[in-house]
Amino acid sequence: MHERLRNAILASVIVASLVLAVVALRPESVQAEDPVTDPRLISVNGEATIAVKPDMVTVSFGVETNGSTAKEAQQANTSRMNSVIAALKAAGIKAEDIQTSNFSLYPVYGWEGDRPGGTQVLTGYRCNNTVTARVRTVSNTGTIIDAAVNAGATNVGGIIFGLQNPEPTQNEALALAVENARSKAEVMAKAAGVTITGIYKISDGYATVGGFESAARVLKDASTPIESGTVTVRATVRMDFTF
Structure with missing residues (x-):
């Protein structure tokens, strides 16, 4: 008697498990994932130039x-x-x-x-x-x-x-280039009637020192005149802003 009851309960559990498995596999029971949408971006290039005395x-x-x-x-x-x-x-x-x-x-x-x-x-x-x-x-x-x-x-x-040590000026130029990029993005966002919500990506920027080249005039009885002028440090950066 007890053996038959136990077998009946076991059979009921197996049937219930199979039913649940079939229901779980039905297409209408599968939840659709939220579609991935591309971020809304404003992409700009920032630039900056600094003129300094050479050393x-x-x-x-x-x-x-x-x-x-x-x-x-x-x-x-x-x-x-x-x-x-x-x-x-x-x-x-x-x-x-x-x-x-x-x-x-x-x-x-x-x-x-x-x-x-x-x-x-x-x-x-x-x-x-x-x-x-x-x-x-x-x-x-x-x-x-x-x-x-x-x-x-x-x-x-x-x-x-x-420049003997151009890094500080290069870093300053890069910071100004980032400010320039943000300013451009804000102007574009305002014109488009949207608001910038954050920064999505900043691409590696670079800063270069443009050496000024001069020609020497060698004089016989006087010191050769050399005018140093200024050298330019240029930086650029690519930024993507979300809106």
Whole structure:
């Protein structure tokens, strides 16, 4: 008797479980997920530019020599460039701020007879050596150029003004670029009759220092005049605002 009752109860439980499982699988019992909607965005680019006085300048000093042989041209160049480097150091440039940026040694050819029909002949060799120096006291630039020229430099160029530590100014420019982006977004939102509710995304911005390049005028009896002017630090950032 008890065995039959227990089996009947067990059968009822199994049937009830199957019914619940079938009901749960019916399509109308499955709850639909809320559709995912794209955020409403106002996307803008923010920009900022800061002009500051430079506190560093890089200058390239070159020496060109000629010789009847490659060795002669190279030895003459070495002697003169050593004098230029010594003059730079004597003027206050540290050894770690002087770096060779170019060296070349090559044959020079000329022509015998009229062209066409003339003959190309070797006339000698030419050696070029260039060093780049970082001048950390901008006001001394003219004096340093004079010292290098007096020591034997035959070419001076690549005068670029910059900043020894640009990071603080770059960070300031990035902050201003973010403010510029927000201002643009608010103007657009107001014109569209909506209200900005937050920031959805800020893309990596960047800040660059635009060095001002100057040409040196080497004068015989006066210090070379160098005007530093200003350098510009530019920053840009991409921002998406929700509304």
